[in-house]
Amino acid sequence: xxxxxxxxxxxxxxxxxxxxxxxxxxxxxxxxxxxxxxxxxxxxxxxxxxxxxxxxxxxxxxxxxxxxxxxxxxxxxxxxxxxxxxxxxxxxxxxxxxxxxxxxxxxxxxxxxxxxxxxxxxxxxxxxxxxxxxxxxxxxxxxxxxxxxxxxxxxxxxxxxxxxxxxxxxxxxxxxxxxxxxxxxxxxxxxxxxxxxxxxxxxxxxxxxxxxxxxxxx
Amino acid sequence: xxxxxxxxxxxxxxxxxxxxxxxxxxxxxxxxxxxxxxxxxxxxxxxxxxxxxxxxxxxxxxxxxxxxxxxxxxxxxxxxxxxxxxxxxxxxxxxxxxxxxxxxxxxxxxxxxxxxxxxxxxxxxxxxxxxxxxxxxxxxxxxxxxxxxxxxxxxxxxxxxxxxxxxxxxxxxxxxxxxxxxxxxxxxxxxxxxxxxxxxxxxxxxxxxxxxxxxxxxxxxxxxxxxxxxxxxxxxxxxxxxxxxxxxxxxxxxxxxxxxxxxxxxxxxxxxxxxxxxxxxxxxxxxxxxxxxxxxxxxxxxxxxxxxxxxxxxxxxxxxxxxxxxxxxxxxxxxxxxxxxxxxxxxxxxxxxxxxxxxxxxxxxxxxxxxxxxxxxxxxxxxxxxxxxxxxxxxxxxxxxxxxxxxxxxxxxxxxxxxxxxxxxxxxxxxxxxxxxxxxxxxxxxxxxxxxx
Numbered sequence: 001x002x003x004x005x006x007x008x009x010x011x012x013x014x015x016x017x018x019x020x021x022x023x024x025x026x027x028x029x030x031x032x033x034x035x036x037x038x039x040x041x042x043x044x045x046x047x048x049x050x051x052x053x054x055x056x057x058x059x060x061x062x063x064x065x066x067x068x069x070x071x072x073x074x075x076x077x078x079x080x081x082x083x084x085x086x087x088x089x090x091x092x093x094x095x096x097x098x099x100x101x102x103x104x105x106x107x108x109x110x111x112x113x114x115x116x117x118x119x120x121x122x123x124x125x126x127x128x129x130x131x132x133x134x135x136x137x138x139x140x141x142x143x144x145x146x147x148x149x150x151x152x153x154x155x156x157x158x159x160x161x162x163x164x165x166x167x168x169x170x171x172x173x174x175x176x177x178x179x180x181x182x183x184x185x186x187x188x189x190x191x192x193x194x195x196x197x198x199x200x201x202x203x204x205x206x207x208x209x210x211x212x213x214x215x216x217x218x
Numbered sequence: 219x220x221x222x223x224x225x226x227x228x229x230x231x232x233x234x235x236x237x238x239x240x241x242x243x244x245x246x247x248x249x250x251x252x253x254x255x256x257x258x259x260x261x262x263x264x265x266x267x268x269x270x271x272x273x274x275x276x277x278x279x280x281x282x283x284x285x286x287x288x289x290x291x292x293x294x295x296x297x298x299x300x301x302x303x304x305x306x307x308x309x310x311x312x313x314x315x316x317x318x319x320x321x322x323x324x325x326x327x328x329x330x331x332x333x334x335x336x337x338x339x340x341x342x343x344x345x346x347x348x349x350x351x352x353x354x355x356x357x358x359x360x361x362x363x364x365x366x367x368x369x370x371x372x373x374x375x376x377x378x379x380x381x382x383x384x385x386x387x388x389x390x391x392x393x394x395x396x397x398x399x400x401x402x403x404x405x406x407x408x409x410x411x412x413x414x415x416x417x418x419x420x421x422x423x424x425x426x427x428x429x430x431x432x433x434x435x436x437x438x439x440x441x442x443x444x445x446x447x448x449x450x451x452x453x454x455x456x457x458x459x460x461x462x463x464x465x466x467x468x469x470x471x472x473x474x475x476x477x478x479x480x481x482x483x484x485x486x487x488x489x490x491x492x493x494x495x496x497x498x499x500x501x502x503x504x505x506x507x508x509x510x511x512x513x514x515x516x517x518x519x520x521x522x523x524x525x526x527x528x529x530x531x532x533x534x535x536x537x538x539x540x541x542x543x544x545x546x547x548x549x550x551x552x553x554x555x556x557x558x559x560x561x562x563x564x565x566x567x568x569x570x571x572x573x574x575x576x577x578x579x580x581x582x583x584x585x586x587x588x589x590x591x592x593x594x595x596x597x598x599x600x601x602x603x604x605x606x607x608x609x610x611x612x613x614x615x616x617x618x619x620x621x622x623x624x625x626x627x628x629x630x631x632x633x634x635x636x637x638x639x640x641x642x643x644x645x646x647x648x649x650x651x652x653x654x655x656x657x658x659x660x661x662x663x664x665x666x667x668x669x670x671x
Contacts, residue, residue, distance in 0.1 A: 056284060059284075059476075060286060065410050083412060091412075142608060143584075143608070148319055150320070160413065161411060167264075168264050169319055172554075172586055172588065173584060173586040173606050174516070181413065182406075182412040182413055182415070183406075184407070184415065189284065189475070189476065190475065190499060191501070192640065196587065196604055197606070197635060198381075198609055198611045199635070
């Protein structure tokens with residue numbers, strides 16, 4: 001009898017504990033944890049044009065420091081949230097990671113991340129600015145002749161860094177840029193003079209699938 | 219994602235930035251939302267328009283289509299054509315575009331580029347839909363290209379650009395602290411992956427007064443010609459990226475990006491016109507005797523109203539794109555990069571004759587941002603143009619004589635990168651000054667450079 005009473009008491013305490021914790025769990029839930037259920041999978045191919053389409057679909061959406069999840073509806077779902085408050089959007093390095101379909105580890109192959117997948121990837125702006133030999137991207141020259149669309153322009157300072165993708169090449173040191181800009185402007189398309197800014201270096205993903213694939217490329 | 223930053227610092231900086239931004243702005247959609255609205259969704263043509271070309275040389279044009287929002291099928295392009303009309307010829311010649319770098323490239327053969335220039339417009343066939351013309355008026359409202367024929371060729375003095383030793387300014391006009399007081403300006407970002415952003419542009423009034431667009435506090439700061447704070451004008455838009463001042467001290471501001479809105483304001487800040495700009499990717503505004511024009515792409519300025527308070531519909535804005543708009547005094551001038559490290563400057567003399575030069579830059583140096591070209595009463599001109607190389611950048615302050623010869627070619631430090639309207643960071647102030655904005659985490663300031671012959 002005494003054993004049963006103890007069991008009942010224990011279950012009652014457990015119930016109280018669960019009841020007490022439930023509101024706390026609810027308070028910890030973020031927009032991202034409730035809305036980001038995207039999938040991901042390995043791919044054999046990934047073309048610049050596919051990456052460009054992927055990037056441009058996110059224009060108008062939000063920005064989230066350390067984030068990676070988009071709900072594609074043409075606006076920032078969490079404009080008033082702090083920049084690392086679990087809201088919508090990637091940050092610039094996460095946006096580049098997803099657009100380039102980089103694998104989480106290793107240099108080879110492609111990995112597709114749905115926009116709704118909340119993933120940032122392992123690469124910081126430092127990594128893009130000064131890539132290790134094992135990374136699947138490398139520094140290149142930044143003249144117009146040296147770059148192709150979906151290459152990136154990256155800057156790194158002591159307190160911040162930024163990496164942005166070339167959507168369409170322009171002139172006079174400017175280009176149409178698609179990037180996860182910041183919490184104010186979100187993910188945007190702009191004509192910006194990054195190329196002509198000496199703080200910026202150019203970096204290119206390696207091993208893009210040829211645009212002509214699977215046809216025979218001349 | 220940044221490295222080596224403590225969670226506490228992240229949290230504090232994130233909350234601080236978030237509160238400031240959220241309270242003042244909350245306007246991310248301005249930079250990327252659908253360009254639809256009363257005029258319906260419209261594909262956005264991303265084009266680097268050409269204003270100047272070399273006669274008898276191939277002219278390369280690039281363009282692409284972007285369909286904001288869900289209606290991506292409106293961008294399924296089946297054909298891309300540049301329609302070209304050489305001056306003096308009878309009919310239009312079609313130049314097919316080829317896919318290139320995600321967009322289309324049109325190579326106009328040199329035989330279609332006579333001394334007197336040409337006109338062109340672009341047409342994109344859409345699978346299962348109406349063709350997209352750009353400008354909207356097609357053959358009725360083409361882009362006009364003039365050539366460098368007859369312009370004087372000059373070379374950069376000394377044969378090299380010393381990026382390491384820029385010329386010092388003549389004086390500091392104003393220093394503004396960051397903060398929320400009336401006489402302070404806002405700044406956000408600067409940590410992690412967030413680029414820092416301070417005031418987004420400034421302009422100079424007809425009497426030399428300075429107007430600074432403080433988008434964070436949704437106001438324009440008005441400073442005297444000597445840089446003393448006078449007043450702050452509240453603005454009716456949450457994201458005033460660029461400000462322009464008219465001949466009578468009236469103001470115009472525009473918000474940023476796709477689907478922007480331009481405002482015409484009385485000198486007390488009262489809105490007298492509100493105009494949607496569904497064309498292009500907006501980031502500058504200019505006030506001319508014919509009203510505000512908004513920069514919607516390289517060498518593309520769209521008029522936004524027919525008369526004060528009455529907006530032009532989207533198609534009319536696109537039909538009437540101008541490659542260069544007159545300044546508030548009605549004078550027209552322009553500058554454009556040319557192949558082979560050259561940059562052309564063209565302006566009107568007081569007698570309305572055309573003057574201009576083609577400047578050859580030293581090896582390794584490219585032309586950068588076009589800040590301004592202004593004709594002077596003596597027939598010469600002052601210009602400010604960005605220069606860049608793989609390792610350096612600067613602003614060239616140039617003064618040309620009436621015959622096009624170079625009188626001054628100074629190199630100054632590049633302006634702040636924290637202003638969103640990048641080409642509004644260097645401004646002309648009559649009679650012969652350039653005002654340049656600089657800023658970092660310590661504050662924002664405007665320096666004055668005399669460009670005297």
